[in-house]
Structures are given as C-alpha cells and as structure tokens.
Amino acid sequence: MDATTLLLLGQDSLISGAIYALLAVTMVMVFSVTRVLFIPQGEFVTYGALTLAALEAGRVPGTAWLLLGVGAVAAVLAMTRARQTLTFLKAIRILIIDVGLPALLLLIVHWAAPLKLGLVPEMLLTLALVVPLGPLVYRIAFQPLAEASILVLLIVAVGVHMGMTGLGLVFFGPEGYQTSAFSDAVFELGFMNISAQSIWVVTTTAALLLGLYLFFEKTVSGKMLRAAAISRRGARLVGISTDRTGYLAFTLTALIGAVSGLMIGSLTTIYYDSGFIIGLKGFVAAILGGLHSYPLAAAAALLVGTVESFSSYSASAFKEVIVFTIIIPVLLWRSIFRPPVEHLE
C-alpha cells in the first residue's frame, strides 16, 4: 500500500467517520435522556436524503403526507390522554399544532415542489418536513411507555424502525436516489483530488458537534437534557419535565439525522432501507463509546470509518464482518472490567 492509497483511504474514512460520529453522538444522547436505543435513527438519514431527492425532481415527497398522518395520530392520542381535562380551546390548540401545521406545510410543498427553488430552499423544506417526525414519533411510540424497561423500549424502537422502513418503500419506491452536490468543485492537492462536498461534510459535522457541545454547556435546554440524563427522577424533582426533554432529544436526533442525510445523499446512492446499516455503524460507535461518553463515541465513529474503508481495500468480501466484529473485544473488556450497573429508577 503506497502513500497515495493511504491518503485516499484516509479521506474516505474521514467522510464516513464524520457521518457515523453524528449518528453515534445523537444515539448516546437519546439513550441517556430517554433510555431508548434509537434503532430508527438511520431512517431519518434516509428520509432526509430521499425527501430532498424528491423535491429536486419536482415531486411532492411522501414525507409531507406522512407528517400529516403522524400528526393526526399524535393529536388523537393527545386528546384521548387528556380527555378528563380537555376543553374546547385545548382541543383546538392541539389540532392546530399537530394537524394544522403539517397541513400548511403540505400545501407549501405542493406549491413549492414543482417550482424547483434550488438546493438551499429545498434543504430547508426537507428539514421542515423530516425534523418534526422526531418528536412526533416520540409522542406516539415512546412517551406512553416512558417508564418501561430498556428492553421494552428497544423492542418498540425496532418496531418503529420496521414501520419507518416500510413506509419509506411506499413513499420513495425501491430504487435508489442521489441528490445533487452542494458544490461540484474539486481541489487538487498534490496528487490528491479533494471534492468540495467532502470538505463540506467534514466541516458541517465539526460545526454540528461543536454546536451540540455549546448547547449542552451553555443553554438551559441543554442543561435540562444533561440533568435528565444523569437522573430522570432527580430531574423531575427539580421541576424538569422528562416529557419535554424527550421531545427535545428526539427533535435533535431527527435534525442531525436529516442533516446527515442531506450531506450523504450527494456522495452515494441512498435507498429506502439504506439508513439501517448506516445507523447500525453509528450504533457500533456508540457502543464502543460505552453509550455514555460523547467524545469517546465520536472518536469510535472515526475508528469505525477507518476500519471500514481499510477493510474494503484489503478484504472487501469481509468488510461488514470486520466492522461489526470490532464490537466484540470492547464488549468483552467492558463485561470483565466494568460490570454493568443496574439503573435504579
């Protein structure tokens, strides 16, 4: 292996590592705040990429309808749950937020999609369509079970994953899509070609990670999330609503998932079921980070990216095997030296 190959593989691993890092960090966040191992994280990547692809093609993406449907379900659930204290005004408020806004968004998309407004407005529209799915999914699937065991939440997460993959097939079809790149420019650095798109991916990832850090350290909402992560009961005792931290965690996770989708969609072909394997690699990184430490998870994600691209070079037939095998020594090490602590909640 010569220096050129080494550098090219390094560049490749940095790009995929960046995406895995974003997913790993949000997975750690969601797990520590809500105790949900959020398997469907990858679906937000797919939805983000495919929604943008549909908008670029001038079509109304299925996610616009999905948002309306999911919003309606959430509204019905919210009203049933509050049926004892439901007033007319409250019902109207729920309806406006959960059904009215998605309906408005649907109208906007119907108007905007055929106009092909260009990459940036389409990206914003994509985020507006995909991100609200995060908190809505939390309200429908996880909030009623917020106090259930980790295992139950995991099973629900698997169910949500299957549902979202199936809907992805219905909305986007079986074939893959690629979105146009943020920039087609290619810089030549000696013997290496570096595409502007890959620089964009790495800087966006760095900016998002820095943003998350500042969010957790400097803002009240971020501190609420940290408090809920340390102890749900303690957080409630000091007046932090764990429902709200749940929404917040899922909103962030959907946002970061969708942004990852926007970035990766131009680098590779995305299928309705691509998200799972991407999310799973983020999950491997999160496990390597002990499902606890953000910096460790991010570093582990870079490791996963590196292992992946070097094994695809030297033993392509065993690539996935190698990537998923690195989880075993870590699990062994953890089970011997750091026995699991049962959460007393």
Place this chain on the structure above:
Amino acid sequence: MKITQKIIPMAFVLSLFAGSDAMADIKIGITISATGSGAAIGVPAKNTVALLPPTFAGQNVQYIVLDDASDATRAVSNARKLISVEHVDVLIGSSIGPTTFPLVDIAAETKTPLIVMNPATGLVEPMDEKRKWVFKILPHDTVLAKGIADHMAKNGVKTVAFIGFNDAFGENWYAAAEKTLGERGIKIIAKESYTRNDTSVSGQVLKIVAAKPDAVWVGASGTPAVLPQKALKERGYKGQIYHTSGVASMDFIRVGGKFVEGAILPAGPIIAASELPDDNPIKKLALDYIQRYEALNKIPFAAFGPHLVDSVRLISDATPEALKIAKPGTPEFRAALRDGLENVKAVVLINGILSMSPTNHSGYDDRARVMVRVENGAFKLLR
C-alpha cells in the same frame, strides 16, 4: 401523490376474476417480491399483472398474485397456499434468488409446473427429477456473459478486473465471467466485492485501479451498480466498464447520470426495442408491451416486467395440447401442462426465441441478448 393508487396494490391479493364460470378456469398462481429488498425487480412484475390476458386457448384464466416480501419463508408459504388452497394449475415466481430456489422443491413435491423468473442457472441445471418441473423464462447468465466476453475479445481486452455483489448474484456472475473469459483467453486479475447498501467502494476501486486492468466488469444489479462505476470514473479510470443485464433499467441512468455514460451491457431485446430491425419478430411484441405498460402505470417500463407476460404466453402455448388430455384443476392436467411446456418450439417471447427440450428448460439462443451502450442518457444498440 395519488394515495389510492398506492394503497390498492398494497392491500394486495390482486385477484383478477375473468369470468363467472370459475369451476373450469385455468388458475395461475404468482408469487413475487413486491416489497422488501427485491422490490426493484418485483414491482415491475406486479405492475404487469393487469396486462395479462384474461382468456387463452378458449379458457378463462384466473391469476392469484401474492407478495412474498423478498422473504424465503413467505415465498414458501405463498406457494403452499396457492397449491393446496387455491389449487393452481401452474405456479410462477419469484423475483430474486432466495425466494425462488425454495419453490423448486415444492413444485416437484406437489407435481405442479413452475416457471421461474430468476436468471440463476442452478434452477434448471443439472436436470433431474425435481428440476423437470421447473422452467426458466430468463436466459442463462452465460448467454448474456458471452456477449460481454465476445465484445472484450473483439476489442483486444487481455486483462479484466471483476467487482460484484457479495452474494449469490455476484458469485453467479463471477462464475459466468470466469467461464466465458477463460474460453477466450482473457485473464481476471482482480476480484473485489461489495454489498448493495454500501455507501462507498473507494477501497475496492483503489485496488482495481492499481491492478491496471484493460476493462472492468461490474457484477451488480439495479442502481447499486452505479457506485463502482462512479468511483472508477472519479479515480480517473479510462478503460471500458461492462455491466450485467441487471442494470438494464432507466433507474440506473437516472442515478448514474454522466458517470454511467459509455457503459456497455448485455440485455434482453426489449431494452432497445425501437432500434431492433423491423423483421425481428420480438420487436412488435416488445413495443406493444412497453406501450401498454406505460399507458397503464404512467411510469417507464423496466426490463423485469416482461418475464411475467412471457411466462403466461409460454403457458398459453402449452395449454391446448394439455386440454386434450385433462381438465384444469386436476393432477393429470398439471402433468400434461408440464409435458407441453417441455415441448414448446421456437415460441416468440419478449425475452427471445425459446425452444424447450427435456434436457434444457431455458432454451434461449443468442437472439435473447442484445449489447447496448449508455449514450446520452439512453440505452443504444451496439451493432
């Protein structure tokens, strides 16, 4: 989006009742992978169901279509249900290897003729007591691979790198490549694999470029085949890149864009139907299918849909003789139908000209293949 259009096929079990006298109808059971990983291949077949003839050989025909969700277990239970509950006379299915292979045992066990819509040679070879119930409506991989190997030999290619799926599809094509290239003295100097859902093949492509092959053969299907082509172009690979017939759909060009320009592949004649010479009997059939498919579904046709039409045409060809022996719905009719299918000679299908024999249940010649090149976003016939 029209929701109703999406929901009706989802609700599925698309039974088309063609007449009132249901007792003596010929029943055709179809299991396809309309959802799941094989959906790209199964959906065009599902969209073709409405184009099947409601009657042939003076009989009403009833089609019972089930979705196996690309799941082998589901394919098996579908086949069992179609045979033991619906008492179908013939079974057609399925879309991908894993859902097709298990059907062979069921067909042999229940003595029901089976028409498979998968290219794997192993479905009908070597011919034995089990496989004599199975007929393949697609030409063998080797018929198609020969087209690539001939083109390489003609253009002075000496060394080839192969990159294909890390599964049965990729391995089957690798075997076909090894055989056809070996016969022509062309060497395979690198073999790499990747999976359908990979987001990057940079590693594999770096290794291929370093090996400096005269040409690259991509053993992949559908839009995932774009990935190595794109990576090769980005690395500045200048040699010719060949693909398999598995990419012969407009989705490949839609996703690949300028990166797939110049790619050469073998395909069924339908892909370049309008360019076929007028005296080619396939031309009329193919154009007719395309026109009806696109009028009905409002989306471009894919090369995987005609397999279903061809399967039914094959059955209709064998039916008149079988009817002389027994009535539909009886084991005798099924056996007679099997014998009939084995004896069809030079029947013109969209996929090619097919002649069956007791030893060859996929008897296509080179007319089942055209070589095409991607030019200006379309498949153009190579002459």
